Amino acid sequence: MSGGVLPDLRELSDEVNRNFEAIVLGGARAKQGMPSFAKRLSPADLAAIQAYLAEQRAAERAGGAEDGASKN
Numbered sequence: 001m002s003g004g005v006l007p008d009l010r011e012l013s014d015e016v017n018r019n020f021e022a023i024v025l026g027g028a029r030a031k032q033g034m035p036s037f038a039k040r041l042s043p044a045d046l047a048a049i050q051a052y053l054a055e056q057r058a059a060e061r062a063g064g065a066e067d068g069a070s071k072n
């Protein structure tokens with residue numbers, strides 16, 4: 001999907017998933033180019049995004065076709 005500059009958010013490590021709020025709202029990766037979205041997103045939005053990503057991850061594991069070749 002992306003050319004490799006941006007991470008595939010379906011494939012985050014457990015560590016990153018645990019730090020999701022610090023990264024997306026807190027700007028913990030701001031130096032690396034991932035700005036804080038605290039002005040745009042609420043913690044409830046984040047929960048919705050994480051739920052969506054978990055769903056996408058499950059679909060990918062279940063053999064979802066799109067972009068599969070680059071994943072495994």
Ligand code: HEM
Pocket residue numbers: 005006007009012013016020023024029032033034035037049
């Ligand atoms: C709601 C939208 C977004 C979410 C939930 C999100 C989430 C994340 C997360 C969790 C990471 C850490 C990945 C990791 O360390 O494995 C990350 C990294 C990154 N994000 Fe975002 N992101 C969003 C939007 C954006 C946008 C719009 C941009 C660019 C304008 C961007 C640029 C980046 C970059 C460059 C990194 C890599 C940082 C690094 O190398 O450590 N993100 N993003």
